Amino acid sequence: MNHVTQAPAPPAAARAPAAGRGRRAMARPPSRQWAAWAFLAPVVVYLAVFYAYPLYRNLDLSLRDYTVRSFVRGDAPFTGTANYAKVVADPTFGPALWHTVVFTVVSLAFQFTIGLALAMFFHRNFRLSATLRALFLVPWLLPLIVSSSTWSWMLNSDSGVVNAVLGAFGAAPVHWLTSPDWSLWSVVIANIWIGIPFNLVVLYSGLQAIDPVIYEAAELDGANGSQRFWRVTFPLLRPVSAITLLLGLVYTLKVFDIIWIMTRGGPSGSSTTFATWSYRLGFGNLLPAFGPGAAVGNLLIVMALVFGLVYIRLQRRQAF
């Protein structure tokens, strides 16, 4: 039963590095170390200047009381965690947190379920399956402003095609983007559409890695379709599923474009998440509130990092 516990193989491009692992233990000559770090120097400088420094500036923003004038002159007084306290006490905080959670959880649940169903469907190679699977990638590749504006028009209350179809079935028009009851669901729908391809492709590659012999064995033992799914596919796909979900989570938490373009977080804050709130504080008003904006952003980072660390732990475990 050795192959049953086998972790899914990485995709073709990623299969190679295992071979190099054994050689790690060998001595590292000092001259090679110099060369190695010379080649790494650009990326190290890059990470320091274009990742670490912006993050540091962002942290600094969140710990000072910035006004437009002190922002330019750089002499804002240090106020410690005052911005964070202000943000948490803000009436927007509770709803924004709730919307972030709902947006993320609902998007992920549907993206993953639909992606998995499609992956299983495409897994049974039929005529044109490869071409159709490639076409499914289109929503993922389109610029977000393209998909978001297309969805905006499709969901338009008066002239949108969605309401036209609903109307044909006798339903009253839904004010998708302009009613506080629907705006969050509208952006969730658009986000699910954009996220399905990613889930489909990754889960499909996970399915490809399952040895068909296992299915044949299950079939011989008399397992029916649903048993084959719940007893074979599902457990064997678990590592890939976990990573798909965690990565999807980190990606979904930071979704900003779709919401901002479709609803700007409105109406009256009904689709505001941490990402759009942070943007609105920093850039959306005439008088920017960089301090609180950066504070909201950093809360978002903490959420993403927590899940990112879980992801990396899982990835490490999968490697051995």
Add this chain to the structure above:
Amino acid sequence: MRGSRSPAKTALGLVLTGLMLFPVYWMINVSFTRDQDMRKSPPNWFPVNGTLEGYHEVLDRQLPYLATSLVVGLGTVALTLLVAAPAAYSLAKLRPRGGGALTFALLIAQMIPGIIMAMGFYAIFLSTGLLNTLPGLIVADSTLAVPFAVLVLTTFMSGIPEELLQAARVDGAGALRTFWSVVLPVSRNAVITVSLFAFLWAWSDFVFASTLDQGGDHQPITLGIYHYIGNNNQQWNAIMATAVIASIPATVLLVVAQRYVAAGVTAGAVKH
């Protein structure tokens, strides 16, 4: 799970793909719709009485935006490769001390929300005069691609047979020469994949453009569309025509490099 050739599955597949791509079809359909038909109920399902007005608008007003996006995209590709390719070679073949920690940092870097980077960059660019400039936008956009590029290229270069590098060394090639004349040419496919993604991400970027290039003389196409949507007299055929044009790089990417795209998507997710 034997591969079946049933036409029923192909038919179902076609229907599902049609449903999935309906918004794309609708974008194209609307881009050809005349202004007077735009608010018709029910809408025209096909571009009957189609018009090219929307595309004329694009040619009249959006070309500078498209040119800017092209420049930003190419600049991002160049910067990304310049930083990522040598790093990947080192991580894959030169076994640097601390390489693992660097890979870890890159994985974490991928997870930082763009809006946070944007705010930090805004503060930095304001004081260094890079705000509303193309180099500034290129630098910011490259942060979308560099971690991905290093990780994917490292994975690929690890697969280059050691004998090949050994042979180069025997012929007297140093590390730099080996990198330039052996590793890079052999990694051509990975380099193409990474370049295509870097270009596409820079081309599609909205967060950095809308924060760091709001007041710039040269703005990318994403802002072009955004300004259009913000207008009060929304001309949806023109907006959708611009959207169609803005989707061309994605389409090219899919047609030219279909299998690399799927590999690229998975490479970001599954263990390298």
